[in-house]
Amino acid sequence: MTSDSAMRGRTAIVTGASSGIGQAIALRLGAAGAAVHLVGRTAPPMAATVTRIAAAGGSATANVLDLRDHDALAALIDRVADESGRLDVMVNNAGIASNRAILAEEVDAAREMFDVNVLALLVGCRAAVGAMRRTGSGGHLVNISSTAARQPDSGVYGATKAAVGYLSEGLRRELEDDDIRVTSLLPGVVATNVVRNFTPESVAGIGALVGVPLETAPGERLPEKVLEAAQNALGTHIARPEDIADAVYYVVGLPLRLNIPEIVVRPARTMRI
Numbered sequence: 416m417t418s419d420s421a422m423r424g425r426t427a428i429v430t431g432a433s434s435g436i437g438q439a440i441a442l443r444l445g446a447a448g449a450a451v452h453l454v455g456r457t458a459p460p461m462a463a464t465v466t467r468i469a470a471a472g473g474s475a476t477a478n479v480l481d482l483r484d485h486d487a488l489a490a491l492i493d494r495v496a497d498e499s500g501r502l503d504v505m506v507n508n509a510g511i512a513s514n515r516a517i518l519a520e521e522v523d524a525a526r527e528m529f530d531v532n533v534l535a536l537l538v539g540c541r542a543a544v545g546a547m548r549r550t551g552s553g554g555h556l557v558n559i560s561s562t563a564a565r566q567p568d569s570g571v572y573g574a575t576k577a578a579v580g581y582l583s584e585g586l587r588r589e590l591e592d593d594d595i596r597v598t599s600l601l602p603g604v605v606a607t608n609v610v611r612n613f614t615p616e617s618v619a620g621i622g623a624l625v626g627v628p629l630e631t632a633p634g635e636r637l638p639e640k641v642l643e644a645a646q647n648a649l650g651t652h653i654a655r656p657e658d659i660a661d662a663v664y665y666v667v668g669l670p671l672r673l674n675i676p677e678i679v680v681r682p683a684r685t686m687r688i
């Protein structure tokens with residue numbers, strides 16, 4: 416964990432912090448001295464991240480929450496801001512992905528993607544804006560989109576990420592007169608559990624690609640050794656969660672007189688999964 420104190424005294428909330436990119440963002444902000452509030456559904460990995468941040472001298476809390484409960488999310492953001500007296504950074508990172516074609520997508524799966532990727536993000540932005548205005552802290556909203564937003568063959572998932580870009584740009588303009596900046600961050604391919612809801616054939620294909628047989632149930636996390644093997648096997652075709660966390664850290668370290676509307680972080684070489 417790279418340590419510095421650039422964010423000491425600042426408060427951050429990171430959704431989807433129980434895995435992958437969100438976990439790396441929480442660790443990066445915590446290592447820089449921010450008080451980090453992790454949000455996700457799975458308690459053990461968040462507890463482990465809280466322990467790592469505390470061991471490095473930082474402060475963090477784990478908050479188990481299903482983001483489809485929008486009232487609970489808004490209440491958590493209000494509580495964190497009231498207790499801290501400020502909210503500096505809101506990272507709306509949680510997301511669900513699918514690689515099915517639009518015509519093949521189940522309506523329930525599409526609803527879940529819109530609910531988590533778009534509506535929870537919208538609620539997170541609105542509640543964070545309310546908290547930043549109320550406490551007078553000002554701050555940054557960072558919304559995790561995807562390069563899938565630019566690929567029309569990315570199914571319903573791509574449509575949700577295009578919506579993230581649209582909402583972020585609209586909010587950026589609506590908030591120009593506030594001390595609140597808005598960034599949409601588009602990662603390329605990163606080795607995480609994001610593939611857990613891909614078709615069983617695709618998940619098995621990932622196992623074959625990295626030489627580890629895989630028989631996970633839909634929605635089940637991939638074994639850590641598979642993610643590590645993917646990282647090693649795919650080299651510069653795949654980015655690391657820490658690379659995305661570094662980009663978030665850069666954005667939230669900028670003065671509020673600037674706004675970075677969008678950042679695309681791709682691995683050096685292109686791969687479609």
Ligand SMILES: NC(=O)c1ccc[n+]([C@@H]2O[C@H](COP(=O)([O-])OP(=O)(O)OC[C@H]3O[C@@H](n4cnc5c(N)ncnc54)[C@H](OP(=O)(O)O)[C@@H]3O)[C@@H](O)[C@H]2O)c1
Nearest residue numbers: 431433434435436456457482509510561604605607608609
């Ligand atoms: N990995 C990539 O290649 C890639 C590329 C571009 C964009 N992205 C985006 O990056 C973001 C992070 O994904 P990741 O790659 O880190 O995948 P990941 O490892 O699967 O992490 C997704 C996170 O979202 C959380 N989440 C999902 N549904 C939730 C719900 N209903 N309530 C609360 N938390 C929920 C998960 O929590 P639980 O596991 O605890 O449920 C998990 O912490 C997503 O928005 C994704 O679309 C990823």
